[in-house]
Amino acid sequence: MNEILKIGSEIGRLRKVLLHRPGKEIENLVPEYLGKLLFDDIPYLEAARLEHDGFADILTQNGVEVLYLEDLLVESLESEEKRYEFLKTFIRESAITSKNLTEKLIEYLMDMSLFSMLQKVMSGIRKDEIKISKISSLTEITNKNYPFYIDPLPNLYFTRDPGSIIGNGISINSMHTSARNREPLFLKWIFNNHPIYKTDKIPHWYKGDAPFSIEGGDILVLSDKIVAIGCSERTSAEAIEIIAQRLFKNQSGFEKVLVFEIPSCRAFMHLDTVFTMVDYDKFTIHPGIEGPLNVYEITQGKADILNFEVHHDDLSKILSKALNIPGIELIRCGGGDAIVSGREQWSDGSNTLAIAPGVVVTYNRNYVTNDILTKKGVKVLTMPSAELSRGRGGPRCMSMPLYRENI
Structure with a gap:
């Protein structure tokens, strides 16, 4: 097994992460094309960069090595020939x-x-x-x-979606919208050409070339045995089934895929928009996902046949049974207050990035939810967010973990 990549949980101490510092793509947002490019507003780039630098500082101060997408790309394009081929591919994908x-x-x-x-x-x-x-x-x-x-790529600072590390392998995802369909190309190039990440020791659970969409915000690694995937507006059932088959077939160590059926709407854009893990037995959630809801359990059957089991229950009971942890606690965004949760959910109050068990990075603007998390014993590290939050994604969305310690 390679030790280049390792994600066996959502809360293991984070050691290495991939980010993209917002660039001039933000300044190519104009009102006429906001909808096409999946934005509701235009962030102020200078302030957004300062906020993003603050995010990176929190990570580095807590022992996380921060890698930047553009730096890995530079290291993957050392020859003029590769550069030319990359441009041909990128322009064709445009x-x-x-x-x-x-x-x-x-x-x-x-x-x-x-x-x-x-x-x-x-x-x-x-x-x-x-x-x-x-x-x-x-x-x-x-x-x-x-x-x-x-077209510009203003969503690129949400590095979570184009790729996902699951166990010791990678899923290079296939994006649902044309505005983002070129983003996985950068990861594909890195994992085919970078001197460290180009290796046959890294399994590819998904290769970004299938016609079925799947995005990283819908993929949560709950433990080294269980992956949760949202079947959502942006992640298809077909892609989930492909990943499940490859995880089981390649002896990844994962034994179960839990598929959460979530509404196809902007408020429930991805699974991590409404549901993130903050400690061994604690999750922060959008009150609208408590349930009862449909969850489909996929396990390996005989002769590479998948087994499917349907559960219809409250979220806490489903998680408690899956993780074998009694008393799972669901912490509602905004405390469940209709006005507060609506406001803070709009700014991704449920989208936290755990950097260790019980230690999370959140947006400072979601102060009600942050205070509740603190009172529940969670250490909350807040970051400035007035401009970054305009892109409708939180700290988990802005990070692609590459390596976590075991829990």
Whole structure:
């Protein structure tokens, strides 16, 4: 078993994490295209970066090694040939079919330093940056008023969703929306080319090339035996079944996948929007998910056949039985008060990042929920969040854990 990656729980002491510091992609958000790019508002980049740096500081001060997505990409693109191939793939994934435009974009990007090139593909390429003298496709004519050749990737600071470490392997996910469908490409490139992460010792539970969507916010590793996955607006039943089959077939150590059926709506975007683990026997939740709800238990049958069992019960009972822990405590966002929980849930009050058992990072703006967690014996490390929270994702959303200690 490799010791490069290891996630056997949601609460084991966090030792290594992948982040992306918000960049110029945030400044390419404009009101006309907020919905297309999955934003409700426009964060102020300078302040968002300061908040994100504060997040990284909390992690490093607590013994977590912080890696940045762009740094790993630089280390994965050491040759000009790889850089060229990466750009061809990225432009194709950006739905550009014109040969002439593709060549112009590659020429423009190859003329930059490697780090600047990566910042540019993440931030997007506006039409006023490149002069195209010859129109070579109908798309260029019909989209003449659209300001971008390549759309920005403003959701990229939510590194949780494009990839998930499960046990000692990775799921390179397939995103539900076109606004985010290029994000897994960065991880795919790293895990195929990076000198450390390119290794046949790392199993790939999902490879990002299947037609079925699955996103990391729906994947919670409850223990070294149990994975919980939300069947949601953004994660399909087909993708969950593929991952379950591969986990069991490859002797990952996981014995059970619990599939939580959650409503397909923005308030319940991912499982971790409404439900995160903060200690051995404590979870913070959106009151709307307490139940009763449907949970489907998947286990390995004979001859690679999966067994399915349906449970319809309250969340606390389901978790208590699955983890074999009596008295599971569900801590409601906002204390269950309709006004407070509604307000704090909007700012991801239930989306916490555990960095050790009973130690979590949260947004400071969710002060009611934070106070309740503290009174329940949870150590709460708060971070500034006025701008980052405008993207509708919390500390767990903004982090892709790579290595946790066993609990």
